[in-house]
Amino acid sequence: MAKFGVTRLVRRGETYWFRMAVPRSLVWRFNCREIKGSLKTSDPFTARLRCRRLSNYIDALLCAIRNMPELPSTKIRSL
Numbered sequence: 001m002a003k004f005g006v007t008r009l010v011r012r013g014e015t016y017w018f019r020m021a022v023p024r025s026l027v028w029r030f031n032c033r034e035i036k037g038s039l040k041t042s043d044p045f046t047a048r049l050r051c052r053r054l055s056n057y058i059d060a061l062l063c064a065i066r067n068m069p070e071l072p073s074t075k076i077r078s079l
Contacts, residue, residue, distance in 0.1 A: 007055075008020045008051055008055050009039075009047060009048065009051040011047075014042040015038055015039070015040070015041070015042055016038075016039045016041055016042070016044070016047035016050075016051070017036060017037065017038050017039060018035075018036060018037050018038075018039055018050070018051050018054050018055070019034065019035070019036040020034065020035050020036075020055070020058065021033060021034055022034060022035060023062065025066075026062065026065060026066070029065060029071075029073050029076055030073065030076060030077070031073055031077070035058060037054075039051060039054075
């Protein structure tokens with residue numbers, strides 16, 4: 001049986017982190033090339049759930065940002 005990993009999920013020591021690259025077309029709006037943050041857990045099951053939830057939220061945010069060119073980058077960072 002194939003084993004599927006969760007992309008954007010990274011383990012540092014005992015803690016799991018979320019990490020993803022910002023699409024090149026949006027780097028100038030985010031003022032960064034990468035989005036990363038601690039998932040604040042050492043449990044792999046909890047980390048996968050949190051990573052998927054955060055990944056879905058950020059993907060929806062990226063779609064919204066593409067459709068709102070007038071949105072300032074300071075507001076994007078707060079979202």
